[in-house]
Amino acid sequence: MTDLTKFIAGLPKAELHVHHVGSASPRIVAELAARHEGTSPVPADPAALATYFEFRDFAHFIEIYLSVVDLIRDAEDVRLLTYEIGRELSRQQVRYAELTVTPYSSVKRGIPAPAFCEAIEDARTGARRDFGVDLAWCFDIPGEAGLPAAEETLRVALEERPDGLISFGLGGPEIGVPRPQFKPHFDRARAAGLHSVPHAGETTGPETIWDAIRELGAERIGHGIAAAQDESLMAYLAEHQIPLEVCPTSNLRTRAVTDLAEHPIAKLVAAGVPVSVNSDDPPMFGTTLEQEYAVAADLLGLDRAGVTELARGAVRHSFLSASGKAALLAEIDAYAAG
Numbered sequence: 539m540t541d542l543t544k545f546i547a548g549l550p551k552a553e554l555h556v557h558h559v560g561s562a563s564p565r566i567v568a569e570l571a572a573r574h575e576g577t578s579p580v581p582a583d584p585a586a587l588a589t590y591f592e593f594r595d596f597a598h599f600i601e602i603y604l605s606v607v608d609l610i611r612d613a614e615d616v617r618l619l620t621y622e623i624g625r626e627l628s629r630q631q632v633r634y635a636e637l638t639v640t641p642y643s644s645v646k647r648g649i650p651a652p653a654f655c656e657a658i659e660d661a662r663t664g665a666r667r668d669f670g671v672d673l674a675w676c677f678d679i680p681g682e683a684g685l686p687a688a689e690e691t692l693r694v695a696l697e698e699r700p701d702g703l704i705s706f707g708l709g710g711p712e713i714g715v716p717r718p719q720f721k722p723h724f725d726r727a728r729a730a731g732l733h734s735v736p737h738a739g740e741t742t743g744p745e746t747i748w749d750a751i752r753e754l755g756a757e758r759i760g761h762g763i764a765a766a767q768d769e770s771l772m773a774y775l776a777e778h779q780i781p782l783e784v785c786p787t788s789n790l791r792t793r794a795v796t797d798l799a800e801h802p803i804a805k806l807v808a809a810g811v812p813v814s815v816n817s818d819d820p821p822m823f824g825t826t827l828e829q830e831y832a833v834a835a836d837l838l839g840l841d842r843a844g845v846t847e848l849a850r851g852a853v854r855h856s857f858l859s860a861s862g863k864a865a866l867l868a869e870i871d872a873y874a875a876g
């Protein structure tokens with residue numbers, strides 16, 4: 539383990555772009571697959587999952603992702619999965635994470651919204667108590683399910699309003715899922731005090747990011763790597779300090795980029811675009827947040843001060859309270875000075 543890797547391992551962190559079901563560890567996925575033996579294509583053997591999580595392209599990734607979503611069949615599955623995510627985050631010194639949760643996918647599979655929200659809130663309480671990790675929720679629309687999913691996601695957000703809910707997002711494929719159709723839903727979510735953080739520019743071009751800004755009022759962009767194709771967009775993101783939640787290994791494994799050496803994060807940073815580094819769906823991509831910091835350090839030529847600044851930036855870009863930000867920034871600074 540290099541000195542920088544050791545430094546990253548102990549560095550207090552915030553994670554802003556990590557998906558609920560996408561964070562299910564091979565052990566949890568295998569346990570759920572065994573519970574539902576014979577009714578799912580997902581292997582019940584953790585070792586076989588590595589092969590199962592190899593993706594031909596983004597559409598194939600979504601297909602595999604949804605096969606794991608099918609394993610989440612009751613509130614206890616939801617609670618177990620969410621609590622264990624807290625354990626894994628604490629192992630990486632993550633103090634705060636904004637977890638992207640897709641209530642529509644579970645409600646559609648028969649888990650009532652109140653039970654779903656109670657389960658994630660139980661896990662949130664447990665993660666804070668047992669692991670010292672503060673979880674917050676982003677409720678996202680699974681874009682491939684269109685307007686019915688948008689309506690239901692907004693209804694659950696506004697009617698259930700779990701304590702940890704802080705933002706409203708849009709995930710799933712971008713191709714064939716134009717962002718403007720969701721303007722009414724984002725308008726109502728923002729009017730209710732939720733932050734707007736849609737995915738855009740992951741698998742489509744800069745125009746999707748412009749739509750996310752102009753139509754959905756995006757305060758941050760999920761991925762947004764296509765901004766590197768549009769100088770005026772990068773200048774706009776830099777001027778208005780609209781951060782990109784960049785997930786380098788995700789982009790490689792879903793084939794959004796062909797080679798890490800070609801990843802546009804360095805171009806984005808050079809243009810002054812604020813970025814954070816995130817793991818997205820860590821077990822599915824064979825990565826961790828720690829590893830993403832190491833990948834970013836490599837791509838950006840960062841030393842200890844550089845990765846410390848990455849961690850500070852994620853805290854600044856987060857929707858933590860001012861006091862929460864101050865406390866975590868102070869902890870990061872104390873660690874870096876040690």
Ligand SMILES: O=c1[nH]cnc2c1ncn2[C@@H]1O[C@H](CO)[C@@H](O)[C@H]1O
Pocket residue numbers: 557560600603638640643678679680681682709710711737740788818819
């Ligand atoms: O990298 C990603 N991009 C877009 N959507 C993603 C990603 N990772 C996980 N999801 C999830 O895929 C589901 C599709 O129904 C959504 O729940 C979205 O949150």
